[in-house]
Structures are given as structure tokens and as C-alpha cells.
Amino acid sequence: MNAPGVDISQPPLPLRRRLVELLLGGGLLASAASFLYPILRYIVPPPSADLGGDTVVAGKVGDLKPNSGRIFRFGSKPGLLVFTADREYRALSATCTHLDCTVQYRDDLHQVWCACHNGIYDLNGRNVSGPPPRPLESYEVHVQGDEIVVTRRQKA
Amino acid sequence: MRLATHVRDWLDERFGWDELTHFLRKKTVPVHRYSYWYFLGGMTLFLFLVQVLTGILLLLYYRPTANEAFESVQYVMTRVPFGWLIRSVHSWAANLMILFAFAHMFSVLFLRAYRKPRELTWVSGMVLLLLAMGFGFSGYLLPWNTLAFFATKVGTDIVRQVPVVGHWLMIFLRGGEEVTGATLSRFFGLHVAVLPGITTMLLLVHLLLVQRFGISVPPGEEAAWRARPPEKREMPFFPNFLLRELMAWYVALGVLGALAALAPWELGTKADAFAPAPAGIKPEWYFLWMFQTLKLIPAKLGPLDGEMVGVLAFGVAGLLWLLLPFFDRGDGRNARWIAGAGVFALVYMASMSVYGYLAP
Amino acid sequence: MTRRVLQTAILTLLLAALGSPGLAPPAAAQQPNTCLDCHSEFPEPLGVTREKFAADVHAQKGLTCASCHGGDPTKATPEESMSRAAGFRGHVDRRQVPDLCARCHSDAAYMRQYNPSLRTDQLSQYHTSVHGKRLAQGDARVAVCTDCHSVHDIRPGSDARATIHPLNIAETCSRCHSDAAYMKPYKIPTDQYAGYKESVHHRALAVRGDLSAPTCTTCHGNHGAAPPGVASVEFVCSNCHVFQAQLFDTSPHKSAFEAAGLPACVTCHSNHRVVAPGDAMLGTGPQSACTGCHVEGDGGYTAALSFQRRIAELQTAVERSGEILNRAEQYGMEVSEAKLEQAQARDALTKARVTIHSFQIDQVEKDVQAGLKITEKTYQAGVLALQERDFRRKGLGISLLAILVVLVGLRLYIRQIESGEGKGSA
Numbered sequence: 001m002n003a004p005g006v007d008i009s010q011p012p013l014p015l016r017r018r019l020v021e022l023l024l025g026g027g028l029l030a031s032a033a034s035f036l037y038p039i040l041r042y043i044v045p046p047p048s049a050d051l052g053g054d055t056v057v058a059g060k061v062g063d064l065k066p067n068s069g070r071i072f073r074f075g076s077k078p079g080l081l082v083f084t085a086d087r088e089y090r091a092l093s094a095t096c097t098h099l100d101c102t103v104q105y106r107d108d109l110h111q112v113w114c115a116c117h118n119g120i121y122d123l124n125g126r127n128v129s130g131p132p133p134r135p136l137e138s139y140e141v142h143v144q145g146d147e148i149v150v151t152r153r154q155k156a
Numbered sequence: 157m158r159l160a161t162h163v164r165d166w167l168d169e170r171f172g173w174d175e176l177t178h179f180l181r182k183k184t185v186p187v188h189r190y191s192y193w194y195f196l197g198g199m200t201l202f203l204f205l206v207q208v209l210t211g212i213l214l215l216l217y218y219r220p221t222a223n224e225a226f227e228s229v230q231y232v233m234t235r236v237p238f239g240w241l242i243r244s245v246h247s248w249a250a251n252l253m254i255l256f257a258f259a260h261m262f263s264v265l266f267l268r269a270y271r272k273p274r275e276l277t278w279v280s281g282m283v284l285l286l287l288a289m290g291f292g293f294s295g296y297l298l299p300w301n302t303l304a305f306f307a308t309k310v311g312t313d314i315v316r317q318v319p320v321v322g323h324w325l326m327i328f329l330r331g332g333e334e335v336t337g338a339t340l341s342r343f344f345g346l347h348v349a350v351l352p353g354i355t356t357m358l359l360l361v362h363l364l365l366v367q368r369f370g371i372s373v374p375p376g377e378e379a380a381w382r383a384r385p386p387e388k389r390e391m392p393f394f395p396n397f398l399l400r401e402l403m404a405w406y407v408a409l410g411v412l413g414a415l416a417a418l419a420p421w422e423l424g425t426k427a428d429a430f431a432p433a434p435a436g437i438k439p440e441w442y443f444l445w446m447f448q449t450l451k452l453i454p455a456k457l458g459p460l461d462g463e464m465v466g467v468l469a470f471g472v473a474g475l476l477w478l479l480l481p482f483f484d485r486g487d488g489r490n491a492r493w494i495a496g497a498g499v500f501a502l503v504y505m506a507s508m509s510v511y512g513y514l515a516p
Numbered sequence: 517m518t519r520r521v522l523q524t525a526i527l528t529l530l531l532a533a534l535g536s537p538g539l540a541p542p543a544a545a546q547q548p549n550t551c552l553d554c555h556s557e558f559p560e561p562l563g564v565t566r567e568k569f570a571a572d573v574h575a576q577k578g579l580t581c582a583s584c585h586g587g588d589p590t591k592a593t594p595e596e597s598m599s600r601a602a603g604f605r606g607h608v609d610r611r612q613v614p615d616l617c618a619r620c621h622s623d624a625a626y627m628r629q630y631n632p633s634l635r636t637d638q639l640s641q642y643h644t645s646v647h648g649k650r651l652a653q654g655d656a657r658v659a660v661c662t663d664c665h666s667v668h669d670i671r672p673g674s675d676a677r678a679t680i681h682p683l684n685i686a687e688t689c690s691r692c693h694s695d696a697a698y699m700k701p702y703k704i705p706t707d708q709y710a711g712y713k714e715s716v717h718h719r720a721l722a723v724r725g726d727l728s729a730p731t732c733t734t735c736h737g738n739h740g741a742a743p744p745g746v747a748s749v750e751f752v753c754s755n756c757h758v759f760q761a762q763l764f765d766t767s768p769h770k771s772a773f774e775a776a777g778l779p780a781c782v783t784c785h786s787n788h789r790v791v792a793p794g795d796a797m798l799g800t801g802p803q804s805a806c807t808g809c810h811v812e813g814d815g816g817y818t819a820a821l822s823f824q825r826r827i828a829e830l831q832t833a834v835e836r837s838g839e840i841l842n843r844a845e846q847y848g849m850e851v852s853e854a855k856l857e858q859a860q861a862r863d864a865l866t867k868a869r870v871t872i873h874s875f876q877i878d879q880v881e882k883d884v885q886a887g888l889k890i891t892e893k894t895y896q897a898g899v900l901a902l903q904e905r906d907f908r909r910k911g912l913g914i915s916l917l918a919i920l921v922v923l924v925g926l927r928l929y930i931r932q933i934e935s936g937e938g939k940g941s942a
Contacts, residue, residue, distance in 0.1 A: 020932055024925030031406070031922050034915035038238035042213055046235045054223045075227065075426070078856065101863040116866045118759035130758060133726050234850035241908075396934060403926045410919040417912040420848035 054152040058091060061146045069105025069112075072150070078102050079139065079150060084123060085110060091139040091150040092125045098132045112136070179367065183393035188377045190267055196260035197366075198401045202408060203253035204359070207291075210246040211348065218298070220344035222337030225300035226426040233423055244416035252408070254292055254442050257285045265498040268484065268491060269372035275481035277365040280358055282478045287355045292440055294347040300340060305427035306437045308343075309335045314450065317467040336429070375491075436516060445505045446470060448512030477501075549589045550597055551581040564668045571669045571677075577630055584608065584616060611651065613660040614642055641739035648740075657698070659741075664688055680738075683722060685731045686712055708732075711789030719792075730756070749787075750780035757781075763873040776809075783808075795831065798872065799824030822877055826884045827868055833891035834861050840898030847905045854897035861890040 056079075058072040064083035071094055072079050080094040082105045092112065094102050101116035111128065112121040119130035125138040140151045167173040185194060217236055219228040232239035261281065264270055270278035297308045312335065316326040331338030373381070381388040391397055439447050449470075453462040484490050555564045569575050574583065582589050587604035591597040598604045608616055618639035620626055627634050638661075642648040647658040664680060671678035679688045690709035692698055699706050712718050712732070720729035735744060735752050744752045754761030764770060764780060773780055784797065784805035796803040799820055800812075810816035838858055841851045864887025871880050 017932060020925065020928045023921060024929050027918055027921030027923075027925045031409075031915065031918035034911070034918050035409070038241050038911075039213065041237040042239060042242055043216065044237070045217075046237060048235050073856075078859075095859075099866055100859060101866055102860055116863060116870060117757075118762075131756060133728065230850070230852075234852070240848075240850075391934075396930065399926055399930050403923055406919050406922050406926075410916050413912050413915055417908040418848075422848075423850075 056150055057147045058141075058150045059148045061143060061148060063148075067107045067110070069107075071102065071104075074139070074150065074152075080105060080112065080136075081141070081148065081150065082112070082123060089141040089143065089148055090123050091141045092121070093137040093139070095136075096132055097127065097134040097136065098130075103136070177394075180394040181392065183367070183370070184390040185371055185393050185397040186373045186377070187389035187391050188373070190374055190377070193263040193267060194371060194397075195401060195404050196256055196263055199404055199408060200253055200256040200260050201359070201363075202401075202405045203249050203256060204355075206249045206409075206412070207246065207253060208352070210242050210249065211352075213242045214246060215348065220298070220340055222300060222340055222427075225298060225340060226423075229299040230423060233420075240420050241413075241416050244419075244421045245412050247421035248412055248415045250292060250295060251441070252412070254288050257288050258442070261285055262498060262502060265480070266495060267372065267374045268494075269374070270481040271372070271375075271484055271486065272481070274365070274369050274372060277362060277369065278481045279478060280362040280365060284355065284358055284362060286474075287351055287358070289442060291347060291351050291355075292442060294343040294351065296440055297340060297343045298347065299423060300427050301424035302427050302431065302434060303424050303437070305335060305429070306433045307439050308339065309433075310437060310447075311439055311443070312339075314447075314463070314467065317461070317464045318471075319464060319468065322464075334429070438512065441509060441513070444512040445508035448508045448515065451512075451515075549580050550592055551585075551587075551589050554594070555581075568669045571671060573670055573672050610656045610660055611654075613662055614639055614648070614651070617661045638739045641737070644742070645737070645740045646742045657701075659692065663692070664738075682727045682729075682731055685733055686718070689732045708788045711786070715788065715790040716792045717790055746777065746779040749782050753781045759870055760873040763871060763879075767873065767875040769875055793869070795824060795827050795869075798827065819875065819877055823872060823875075823880060826877075826880060827865075827872070830861075830865050830868060830884045830887045830891070833888055833895070834858070834865055837861065837891045837895035837898055840895060840902065844898050844901035844905065847902070849901040849905055851897060851901050854894045854901070857890055857897075858894045861887050861894060863887075864890060 056072070056074050058074075058079065058081045059070065064070060064081070066083055066087050067085040069080055069082040072081050074093075078094040080092045080103060082090045082092070084090060092103075094104075096103050096114040096116065096119055098114065098117055098119050101114050103112050103114045103119070103121065105111075106113040109120065110123070112123065112125070113119070114121075114130070114132065117131045119132040120128045121132065121136050122128050125136035127133070127135050138153070140153055142149045142151070164173060185191070214232065217228055217232045217239070219225060229243065232243050234240075236242075264278065264281070293308075293311060297304045312326050312329045315329060316322045318325055327333065329339070329342065330336070331342045438444060450463055450466045453466045455462045457465050480494060484494055552564065552566050552569060555562060556566050557563070564581075569581075580589050581587070582603075585605055585608070586602070587598050588602040589597055591602070596602070598606070621634075622636050622639045624636045627636050642661075643652070647660070650658045651660065666679050671681075673680045673682075675681060676683065678684065686709060693704075694706050694709045696706045717730045720726045721731060733741070736742060750761055750764065761780075770780075773783065785793065794803070797805045800807050800817065804820065806816060806820035810820060841854055841858060844851050845855075864883050868880055868883035868887065871883050874880070
């Protein structure tokens with residue numbers, strides 16, 4: 001704990017003292033900057049919107065023409081929002097249950113179609129034909145104001 | 157330099173700054189071969205301050221609902237500039253804080269720093285340690301990922317074994333019969349309001365007590381000094397000891413930064429209450445020894461429920477531990493017993509933790 | 517005492533009356549079956565244990581031995597119960613089995629009371645099958661109903677223990693068709709089962725547990741079992757592989773195969789041994805399916821090469837970007853978004869492999885291009901993530917340097933202030 005190896009009979013030179021103070025001060029400033037910079041950057045919110053949750057805004061009313069569909073991001077997976085010819089909104093998982101390709105809405109078939117192996121699902125997500133072994137997960141859709149809100153169904 | 161003197165004079169004039177800082181200058185730290193152990197408490201305090209700062213920063217983006225908690229943490233980790241740093245530092249510093257709190261406790265135990273008149277310092281410190289573990293337990297759930305969800309399920313289930321009030325206590329913790337979004341709300345409240353409030357107050361009491369009684373000198377050293385007074389060495393707390401403490405804190409900052417940059421804290425997958433529990437669910441390392449002990453106790457001990465006996469035993473042991481200073485009557489015999497108990501506890505906790513870590 | 521007996525009797529009768537309607541129309545279901553008294557003690561082939569017969573779907577619906585074998589099972593002595601007067605037929609000859617079963621199973625009105633949706637065309641189907649035709653010619657060695665469905669413990673196909681459950685069908689067929697000695701007179705191969713067991717279809721069915729995956733009967737039919745024949749192979753496969761068949765129909769191979777008398781699908785993919793297709797089937801390597809017809813210099817040969825090259829290019833690109841994203845993830849970088857897009861690149865690859873069946877380079881090229889465009893993006897995301905990692909490390913280095921400077925400064929400063937005091941206290 002005691003300062004070792006210092007010749008205590010001689011008082012330290014003022015120059016050396018200045019140098020030490022300079023080193024310490026500079027170091028403190030530099031380290032404080034390296035701590036403060038990330039914090040300041042952190043406080044400024046990023047431009048991209050948040051990641052939502054079990055509920056996500058899949059689009060705005062009017063974005064979709066009747067009898068069309070579009071892919072939206074649901075958490076880390078793609079979802080498919082369909083505006084049917086009967087002007088109803090449907091939302092499904094967009095990951096094909098066969099080999100995980102992304103499905104799409106076919107306006108000529110009025111069904112959901114996987115381009116990889118011609119798998120077909122109906123608008124409730126049921127696998128109708130082709131290789132898909134299981135239905136697509138379907139989500140709840142609500143229109144709130146002009147936003148189309150998709151919610152994962154609570155399994156219970 | 158001139159400006160600093162000015163400011164000091166200004167403050168001195170109004171608040172009696174010199175008086176306020178007077179105690180700092182009078183305070184000394186004994187210098188002997190065990191002096192390094194004096195750093196542990198300060199280090200724990202420093203890590204707590206890091207937690208407060210990073211915790212407040214996380215609050216800027218965190219959302220405490222089952223729907224959004226995971227996504228908001230993911231947002232912090234991926235989108236917010238340096239969000240990964242803040243969250244990783246928060247997680248790592250939490251673990252280091254508990255580690256240092258434990259080390260601090262054992263150093264106090266083995267150096268017999270809890271002796272009269274410092275009994276209450278020990279008691280307040282022990283409660284602080286329990287609070288720190290409460291911080292850990294409640295904070296672990298907040299990212300709402302699978303591991304945390306099931307660990308919380310198991311953890312709160314153990315509480316149910318407490319006789320008479322167990323079930324009530326579990327419902328109180330969970331905010332219902334099951335771990336749900338209601339549990340998350342509760343844990344969030346505990347983690348950011350209740351626990352910090354109590355901890356801050358108790359921390360002040362603890363520091364005040366340390367200040368009041370001064371720093372303990374181990375009995376062996378004290379005896380040596382009494383025998384040969386010229387051997388007695390001390391250093392001023394301010395600035396000599398504080399500067400050294402500052403060095404330790406800077407090292408800690410470097411370690412935290414390195415851990416965050418090289419091993420960012422994982423996020424895992426979002427909790428799904430209906431998914432099967434992943435195999436080998438284990439609590440955080442500082443609960444592992446208790447968890448493993450409960451697992452080893454047979455389901456039935458005679459007419460009693462094994463787990464309940466285990467929980468009761470931990471309760472009794474914890475209470476005895478809390479009251480430890482009152483058993484040390486100053487004669488060598490009891491002190492040896494207490495040191496023995498300390499060694500036993502240390503070896504037991506370490507080996508159970510290792511066993512729990514390796515066990516499937 | 518007597519009252520209780522009476523009560524019990526009435527209750528039993530009531531329960532029996534309630535439980536019976538619709539369930540036990542023919543024969544006397546509640547009456548004793550004396551056949552099993554003896555036959556459960558006999559050795560095979562005359563023996564039928566009670567447990568075995570209880571498992572039979574017919575027994576469960578109230579049919580008895582007499583339903584097929586005739587006689588009167590309510591009579592106690594063999595002379596009475598097995599008398600010709602009571603209609604006893606005894607052993608049923610193999611040749612008679614289809615007609616015997618059809619007495620009920622071809623009677624739509626009768627079958628309706630058990631299962632309205634059950635088919636009743638099995639016998640007519642059977643007559644069209646190779647088995648049925650040979651039986652009509654007097655060959656008693658071919659399969660009749662009982663060979664596949666078993667006797668006396670016939671279970672419905674939905675029962676996992678049934679010989680005709682999807683998971684068991686291939687083995688049931690193989691009992692005869694893999695027996696080289698038994699098949700010798702017919703001069704047909706016996707390696708179908710061995711081939712099938714190596715196929716993707718078997719893997720999908722038995723390993724992945726997808727009960728809709730094909731087994732023998734899916735392609736050959738069940739009661740009307742026969743080989744599909746060269747011309748209809750494509751129709752058979754296209755029941756599931758719709759897209760590939762559509763593409764194939766537009767391809768130059770369609771007419772070429774027809775002209776050469778080559779079956780579609782099977783020519784490249786084989787029949788029973790349909791192994792998982794791979795990119796090695798393209799190109800001109802040893803596993804190539806193209807070099808069977810195409811030789812160096814012709815258009816197909818160069819097309820085969822370019823198919824393989826383009827698919828391999830996309831495959832490499834997908835792997836390359838997947839690898840860099842994984843690496844970034846291992847370093848703790850968050851790349852979940854890029855990984856999401858990466859899935860689409862794999863889509864494109866899967867799709868390109870399907871589009872191959874058009875055997876037209878521009879069509880395949882479209883999918884390859886789409887995939888490459890995505891991998892370009894995801895690879896960039898990986899590069900950025902690794903740059904971010906390096907940025908973090910550099911930042912860490914800088915702040916560690918600053919920390920080190922402070923530590924050195926503090927050390928020197930402490931030494932400085934203590935060298936002044938040291939004089940006094942030492």
C-alpha cells in the first residue's frame with residue numbers, strides 16, 4: 001500500500017508533478033468521453049420504429065386493393081395480410097409448413113399459394129392441396145382507426 | 157484550478173463544505189496485509205451505482221408488458237445505438253455486483269469485522285445482500301424470454317413450500333396462480349421502485365454505520381499493533397484510499413466494457429407460456445446452490461414434505477447467519493466455530509453450485 | 517334380496533336395450549359363441565384365440581364366426597353347430613374369399629349402416645387388378661382380401677396396428693413381393709421394398725411421420741393394384757408434384773420422352789428408389805441424369821452444364837451469406853432481420869430447383885437472379901454486422917486505453933502525494 005521505490009529525500013520536481021497531473025487529467029477526460037459518448041448516442045432514439053410485440057400494425061386501410069395481399073413483418077417472421085374480394089381482412093403466418101418458403105396471395109385463385117412446391121392454403125390457413133402437411137397459423141385482425149392491427153391468437 | 161477553488165469557497169460559504177467533508181479527511185484506513193479486502197465493499201457500491209445508471213437508461217426504451225417486453229429489449233439490443241452496451245453492462249454488472257457482495261460478506265466474516273460494535277453493520281449488509289438477490293431474481297424475468305419465464309416459474313413455486321403463508325406468498329409474487337403478464341408488472345415494480353427505494357435507504361444506513369465505527373482491524377493485526385505500537389500504519393481515506401479505490405473502479409469499468417463488447421448478454425427466444433419447458437432449466441448461478449440442495453432432498457422426509465423441510469432449513473440458516481455477530485462473544489472458542497461455519501458455508505455453496513452446474 | 521336381484525335384472529335389460537339399436541342388427545350378438553370354446557384351444561390354422569377375434573373390427577360390430585363360416589354358434593355340440601343343415605360352410609377356399617367379403621362389402625345399402633362413407637367398389641376394383649385377373653385365371657397364389665387385411669383380427673386402416681395402416685402397407689406388400697422364391701414364376705423384380713426403403717417417400721412417411729407421404733398403394737392403387745404403366749407415370753406423380761408436372765409439360769422433354777417411349781419422372785428419378793434429388797443430378801458428372809441421353813456438343817449437354825452452374829452459384833451465395841450471418845451471430849451481433857431475408861433466398865433456391873423441370877434456362881435464370889439479389893443484400897448485412905463487431909472492439913480498445921492512462925496517472929499521482937507525506941509518518 002505504501003508508495004514503493006520513491007526517493008523521499010527529494011521533493012518531486014514541479015515539472016514532473018505537472019506532467020502527472022496532465023496525464024491524469026487527460027486520461028480522466030478521455031475516459032469520461034468514452035463513457036459519455038455511448039450514453040449520449042443511446043439517449044437519442046433511433047429513427048426506426050419499435051419492433052411491436054404480439055400485436056403489430058400490418059398496414060393502413062387503403063393500402064390494399066380488394067382481392068390482394070401483402071407480406072408484413074411480425075416479430076422475426078413474415079406474415080401475410082389479405083384483403084379479400086369480399087372486403088374482409090385476413091392475416092396468416094407467411095411461412096409455408098412444407099419447407100419454410102414464404103407464401104403469397106393469388107388473386108386468380110383467391111387462395112394462398114406457395115411458389116416453391118405449389119402448396120395451396122385457403123384463406124383460413126388450412127392446407128388445401130399440395131405438399132403442406134399443416135395449416136398456417138392464423139392471426140386476429142382488427143381495424144383501429146385507419147390502422148390494420150394484427151394480433152397473435154392467445155392459445156388457451 | 158482557480159475555478160475549482162472558487163466553487164469550493166462558494167459552497168463552503170453557504171453549506172459549510174469544509175465541515176461536511178471534514179469527516180472524510182479525518183477518516184483513516186488501516187494498512188496491513190489484509191487491506192486489499194477493504195476494496196470489496198466499495199466495489200459492490202460502485203457496481204450498484206453502475207446498475208442505477210444503466211437501469212435508468214434502459215427505462216427509456218423498456219416496456220413492462222408480456223406483449224412488448226421481449227420486443228422492447230430486442231429493440232434496445234438491435235436498433236438503439238449502443239443499446240447492446242447499456243443492456244450488456246447492466247446484466248454483467250448485476251452478476252458482478254452479487255459476486256462482490258458475497259465476497260464482501262465472506263471477507264467480513266473471516267476478518268471478524270462484524271464484532272462488537274459493528275453487529276448492526278453486518279445485519280444491514282446481510283439484508284442488502286438479500287435485496288441484491290431480489291434484484292437479480294426480479295430483473296431476470298424482465299426480458300420475458302423462455303429461460304427467464306420458466307426459471308421464474310420454478311423459483312416462485314419454491315416459495316409455495318413456505319409453511320402456512322406459502323401459497324399466499326406465491327400468489328403475491330406471481331400476481332395470480334400462474335406466471336403471466338401480471339407477474340411481469342409486479343417484478344418490474346419491485347425491480348425499479350420498491351427494491352431501489354429500500355436498498356438506497358439501507359445502503360445509507362450501512363455507510364453511516366461504517367463511517368460511525370470506522371474501519372475494523374482484524375483481531376490478529378490489532379493485537380500485534382498493541383504489542384508494538386510503532387508498527388501501526390494507517391492511510392488517510394481521502395484522498396489516498398479513495399484514489400486507490402478509484403483505480404479499482406476503473407479496472408471494473410474496463411472489465412465491464414470488455415465483457416459487453418466481447419460477450420454481449422444473450423436475449424434468447426420470447427417466452428411462450430404454452431411451449432414445453434426447455435430441458436435443464438436452471439436459475440441464475442447465485443441461486444443454484446439452493447436450487448440443487450432442494451433437488452437433492454427426497455420428496456418425503458418421514459411425515460414431512462421434503463421441499464418444505466429444505467425451505468425451512470434455508471430460512472433458519474439464513475436467520476442464524478443474519479444474527480451471526482451476536483454469537484461471537486469475543487473469546488476465541490466461538491470465533492473458531494463461526495470461522496468454521498464460514499468455511500463450511502463457502503465450501504458447501506461452491507461445491508453445490510458446481511454440482512448444480514454440471515448436473516443434467 | 518330378491519328385490520335387488522330383480523332390480524339388477526331390469527337394469528341390465530334396459531341397458532342392453534338402450535345400447536343395442538343400430539349396433540347389432542345381424543346375427544345374435546348377445547348370444548353365446550360356442551365356436552371359440554373349441555377353436556380358441558386349437559393350434560393354427562384352426563385356432564382363433566378370443567383375444568385375436570376380439571380385436572377384429574367385424575367382431576366389434578357384432579358379427580360372429582357364422583357370418584362368414586355359417587353354422588349355428590348358439591348350439592353347444594359340434595354336431596349341431598357345424599351341421600350342413602345350419603348352413604355351415606367350414607373352410608373358405610382362397611378363390612372364394614373376394615366374393616365372400618363382397619357379399620357385404622359390395623352391398624352399399626348394407627354397409628351404410630356401419631359406415632356410410634365406406635367404399636363398396638373393392639371387388640370390382642379387384643377384378644381390374646393384376647391380382648384379381650390372375651385369380652380369375654385360376655392362380656390361387658395371388659393376393660386375396662385376407663392376405664393384406666389379415667384374417668380373424670382385421671383392423672381398420674386407421675388403427676396403427678393394422679396391416680393396412682399407412683406405416684405398415686409397404687411391409688405388408690413386401691411379404692410376397694420381396695420373396696424371391698415366391699415371385700419366381702412371375703418373373704418380376706423383388707427389390708421394390710429395398711428400393712422404397714431408401715427413398716424420400718419412405719423417409720417422409722416413416723421418419724418424418726407424414727402419413728400422407730406415399731407408400732405402395734399411393735402409386736399402384738390398393739384393391740386395383742397394378743403398375744401405372746409408362747404413359748401414366750406422370751399423372752401418378754403429379755397428384756402430389758403438381759408444379760413439377762406442369763413445368764415438365766411445357767418442357768422440350770415432354771415430346772422427346774414420348775417419342776422415345778421413356779416414362780416421365782421415373783427416367784431421371786427412378787421409381788421405387790426415389791432418392792432425395794440433388795444438384796448432382798444436373799450437369800455432366802457421374803451422378804448426372806442428363807448424360808444418359810445428351811452427349812457432349814448437343815444443346816442439352818450445354819444446358820445441363822449451365823443449369824448446374826447457376827444453381828450451384830445460388831447455392832454458394834446462399835451458403836456464403838448464411839455463413840457470414842451465423843458468424844456475426846456467434847459474435848453476439850443481432851442479425852435476425854437479415855436472417856429473415858435469408859429465408860427468402862433459400863426460397864428462391866428451392867424454387868429454382870423446381871423450375872428446373874421446365875428445362876428452360878431463362879425460366880431457371882429468373883429464380884436464380886431473384887435469389888442472388890437477396891443474398892447480395894443479406895451478405896452485405898453480414899459484412900455490416902462484422903464491421904459493427906470491429907467497431908465495438910475498436911471502441912473498447914480506445915476506452916480501455918483511456919482507462920489505462922487514468923490508472924497509470926492515478927498510480928503516479930498517489931505516489932506523488934504520498935512521497936510528500938511519507939517523510940512524516942515513516
